[in-house]
Amino acid sequence: MQTTMEQFQNVPVRRLVWKLGVPAMLAQFLNVLYGIVDRFFVGQIQGEGELSLAAIGVCAPAVTAISAFAFMVGIGGSSIMSIKTGEGAQEEAQAAVNNGFFLLLLLSVAVTVLALVFRRPLLFLLGSSGEIYPFAESYFRICVLGTVAVLVGTGMNHYILAQGLARQGMLTVSLGAAVNILLDPILIFGLDMGIKGAAAATVIGQFCTLCYVLFLICRRNAQVRVRTGGFRLAVMKRILSIGSMSFLITLLDNLIVIFLNIVLQKYSAPGMGDRYIACAAVIQSFMLIVGLPAQGICSGCGTVFSYFYGIRDYGRIRQAFRYLLALCMVYIGALFIVVQVMPEYFVGLFLADLDSVQMASEALQKYTFALPGIAVQFAYVQGMTSMAKIAYAFPMSVFRKAVYIVCVFVLPLYTGVQNVFWAGSISDLIGATFTLVLFFAVANPKIKKSFVTEESI
DSSP states (O other): OOOTGGGGGGSOHHHHHHHHHHHHHHHHHHHHHHHHHHHHHHTTSTTTHHHHHHHHHHHHHHHHHHHHHHHHHHHHHHHHHHHHHHHTOHHHHHHHHHHHHHHHHHHHHHHHHHHHHTHHHHHHHTTOOTTTHHHHHHHHHHHHTTHHIIIIIIHHHHHHHHTTOHHHHHHHHHHHHHHHHHHHHIIIIISOOTHHHHHHHHHHHHHHHHHHHHHHHHSTTOSSOOOSOOOOHHHHHHHHHHHHHHHHHHHHHHHHHHHHHHHHHHHSOTTTHHHHHHHHHHHHHHHHHHHHHHHHHHHHHHHHHHHHHHTTOHHHHHHHHHHHHHHHHHHHHHHHHHHHHOHHHHHTTTOOSHHHHHHHHHHHHHHTTTTTHHHHHHHHHHHHHHTTOHHHHHHHHHHHHHHHHHHHHHHHHHHOGGGGGHHHHHHHHHHHHHHHHHIIIIIHHHHHHHHHHHHHO
16 A cells, blocks of 8 residues: 555645645644744733743743754654655664654753753843843743653654645644643733743643644554654664754754844843844744744655655656745745735734834844745755755755854944844845855756766666
8 A cells, every 4th residue: 555655656746735835834834823922912911011022032042942853853854754765665764753753752851951950041141131031031941841742742743744644744733823822811811920821821732732743643553653662873863964954954043043132132222132132022923924834834845855856756856846936935925025014013913112113113124125035945955955965955054044143243333233133134135045056056966967877877
């Protein structure tokens, strides 16, 4: 009996991209609500809303960095599973599932302990002030308790998506998001828990996702089933090798947020640092709406690249790049138009003070002026990663981040701290250009040549 992936050969690539990418996009759009709903509700807390919002902005890089371990194992292991399935090596595909699950459990324990022990110096390193710290510490400490749910739930969901089970993958994320949305107002306002209630709602939602993922991968008739035994160090190293790029990219994304917060505190006038960080938290919220669903599209379609690379079908790989880029461009392009035309409607969801709304709206427009460039980054980086072409995917992603970091530190020196937000647009434009040049001038010709060479042997 053919697996879902083996049936890919009979389905047009455009339909595959739509079938896998759209449900994964919707799932991640709902996942965005984890962070967005928290920020919306805490921004409404009487008397401490702006400080609570800034606190979540400070915690965001560390919380996201924890999820980077899930993406590392999930993307690394699922890529191996898809490639080996395409090659017909089912035993090695199963080994990727087993060893990925074991790695996620180990990492969950280590990350939880380290994050709790070093939370105070970590939060101040991330840009917390003395006034923000009590709120940030409460939120972060509770979020860390959900580490095992984040790592195992999110990580193993990649294996579900990699089997072409887009609907089930969407439901796993949707369940947690729905629980979080339901509990946020109850815990924050009904039980008067404030920012602690936002963190608790998030963690409870994450454990609901974990339970459903475990149900899917442990039932007897599951296509992706975790089996006991078969732990091999070589397989774990391979998973980490492929997934390390995704891990490093996520860490660099968080480093970008950290540097931005540090610069805003350093170069702002007295009393303005926390206000600018609150503006940055709003921008982070919008970029979650952009980034996570786009990442969902690409992750959902990752198995298309992996499988057709495994069977050496260059024509379908080329089509997959074209359709994936188009889907990402439509989604991100729509958001680009909205945020450039009416940013105040989005900002107003989080901030009530009119001066703060105007300040954050201007910052958001500057940050997103070249937003469509991110679509290029997501499509080509994910495609190369899914084919285990890390030597090309890594510089494509890192170059943009390096440009951003340089801009964050240079712009305030010559143009004022309010213009540091242009760093996002400058890096998006230059990063997309670099990605296209590297792909069409170097990566694509070498991939095509390697396939032709194999066919002629």
